Amino acid sequence: MEEKLPSAAGLNEAASLKLLPNDAIGDIVKKAITVSGGWENYQKKQTFSFHKVIQHYDSTGTMLREVRQLHQYRLQPRFQARLTWNMDGHDYVIINNGEEAWMLIDGQRSAEDKDINEAWNTSFGSHYVMFMPFKLADPGVIFKNEEIDTLSHGQIVNSVNVNYEPGAGSSAGFHNWHYYFNIDNGHPVGNFLDYGSGKSYTKYITWQEVAGIRLGEKRSVYGVSINNEIGYIKTVYINESMEFDLEMADELFSIAGVQ
Numbered sequence: 236m237e238e239k240l241p242s243a244a245g246l247n248e249a250a251s252l253k254l255l256p257n258d259a260i261g262d263i264v265k266k267a268i269t270v271s272g273g274w275e276n277y278q279k280k281q282t283f284s285f286h287k288v289i290q291h292y293d294s295t296g297t298m299l300r301e302v303r304q305l306h307q308y309r310l311q312p313r314f315q316a317r318l319t320w321n322m323d324g325h326d327y328v329i330i331n332n333g334e335e336a337w338m339l340i341d342g343q344r345s346a347e348d349k350d351i352n353e354a355w356n357t358s359f360g361s362h363y364v365m366f367m368p369f370k371l372a373d374p375g376v377i378f379k380n381e382e383i384d385t386l387s388h389g390q391i392v393n394s395v396n397v398n399y400e401p402g403a404g405s406s407a408g409f410h411n412w413h414y415y416f417n418i419d420n421g422h423p424v425g426n427f428l429d430y431g432s433g434k435s436y437t438k439y440i441t442w443q444e445v446a447g448i449r450l451g452e453k454r455s456v457y458g459v460s461i462n463n464e465i466g467y468i469k470t471v472y473i474n475e476s477m478e479f480d481l482e483m484a485d486e487l488f489s490i491a492g493v494q
Contacts, residue, residue, distance in 0.1 A: 375403020
């Protein structure tokens with residue numbers, strides 16, 4: 236599964252471009268949102284579905300495991316999610332109805348704290364990553380500073396340092412992000428995450444336009460040493476069959492009748 240990520244779901248508040256600062260940071264994020272399809276187009280989307288392929292690698296470049304998940308999101312009027320996959324002969328389902336989250340293993344609801352936490356973190360986190368840079372306009376985002384930076388492969392970028400207010404997401408207050416944007420066209424190109432117990436660097440590889448929204452299609456996640464040295468590729472994420480505004484029944488986001 237992915238590392239813990241903030242949801243920045245905004246609690247009872249609504250995301251808005253008005254929440255972005257009126258300074259250089261705000262200009263960078265607004266440009267990124269514009270070139271990614273625009274705020275108005277993004278806000279019109281009702282549902283989203285895609286298959287996420289997760290590939291884990293060792294230091295020799297050998298793939299250790301590949302997992303294929305189906306992600307189904309209801310975006311309006313509030314975020315809800317259903318994630319399903321099979322791994323090691325077991326069927327897994329995560330349901331987040333916007334107020335509670337559960338993990339089902341082979342049809343049975345788990346009462347283990349680690350599984351409940353994973354249900355929250357994975358459902359919120361997958362949504363958060365998929366809809367960058369739009370999620371930077373959510374309530375609770377703390378923009379700390381911006382600067383010109385050079386990535387490990389030599390690309391010069393605008394770097395925006397981000398944290399989150401307590402209560403803004405499932406891992407708010409614990410993570411420190413640096414988001415990188417192409418200095419010429421404004422496109423997101425990667426991020427650096429310090430999540431307390433470790434660090435990672437993500438490079439966005441390919442993108443796909445879906446219903447006018449530019450979405451990440453493939454990204455590679457590298458391990459990072461305590462000295463901020465970029466290591467080998469640990470995980471590759473590939474998003475396939477991405478579609479907006481499919482019909483989704485209420486039952487998808489409910490566990491009524493499940494023990």
